Amino acid sequence: MKAIVTVVGKDRVGIIAAVCVDLAKYNVNVLDIRQTVMQGYFTMMMVTDVSQSTCPLAELAQKLEEKGKEMNLSIRLQREEIFQAMHRV
Amino acid sequence: MLDFKDILATQDMIDKRHLDIRTITMGISLLDCAHEDVNVCAQRIYDKITSRAANLVKVGEEIEWEFGIPIVNKRISVTPIALVGNSCNTDPYVPLALALD
Numbered sequence: 708m709k710a711i712v713t714v715v716g717k718d719r720v721g722i723i724a725a726v727c728v729d730l731a732k733y734n735v736n737v738l739d740i741r742q743t744v745m746q747g748y749f750t751m752m753m754v755t756d757v758s759q760s761t762c763p764l765a766e767l768a769q770k771l772e773e774k775g776k777e778m779n780l781s782i783r784l785q786r787e788e789i790f791q792a793m794h795r796v
Numbered sequence: 797m798l799d800f801k802d803i804l805a806t807q808d809m810i811d812k813r814h815l816d817i818r819t820i821t822m823g824i825s826l827l828d829c830a831h832e833d834v835n836v837c838a839q840r841i842y843d844k845i846t847s848r849a850a851n852l853v854k855v856g857e858e859i860e861w862e863f864g865i866p867i868v869n870k871r872i873s874v875t876p877i878a879l880v881g882n883s884c885n886t887d888p889y890v891p892l893a894l895a896l897d
Contacts, residue, residue, distance in 0.1 A: 711798070711803060713803060713804075713807060741800055750804075752800055752803055754798070763858075764858075764861070764862045765857070765858040765859075765860075765861035765862050766861075768861045768862065768864065769861055783807070783864050784864070785862070785863055785864035785865075786862050786863055787798065788863070789806065789863045789864065789865060790798050790802055790803055790806050791798070793802070793805075793806045793809070794798075794799070794802040794805070794806070
């Protein structure tokens with residue numbers, strides 16, 4: 708089962724590290740990362756494998772959102788099916 | 797393969813254009829609650845709905861978090877009560893209405 712993590716916010720040191728520490732803690736494997744910084748704004752998308760996650764997905768999504776708030780970023784974890792349903796026939 | 801643009805577009809739909817799931821509905825058949833005593837029938841209806849739909853809101857909220865999309869209404873839909881109340885030997889069907897409420 709795959710989930711997409713999206714991070715958006717003002718660029719600062721330690722964003723990727725902070726997100727990956729949590730993912731690793733719950734045994735979530737990162738399969739792909741795309742990231743860019745545009746005019747001081749950081750945007751990142753990670754495709755992750757959550758099938759072996761030790762934390763239920765809803766709870767993990769909430770933890771990441773809270774971490775994002777602490778760091779003044781938007782961090783979302785969503786199952787990939789929602790993006791496929793919107794953009795693939 | 798998912799595109800950066802597609803993902804941002806979906807987020808935009810949810811955040812800025814208020815895309816949401818308007819309703820999820822759990823359908824519960826009350827036909828097996830029929831009984832000639834209206835109070836027994838009412839109790840059966842109450843027990844069935846409260847047990848089957850016990851986790852409806854909780855699971856709905858988990859789905860909201862897993863997919864990152866709001867679900868505005870969590871509804872229950874039941875068998876037309878006239879069919880269920882048909883076996884009752886009674887005039888006022890008020891106990892059934894109170895059970896549903």
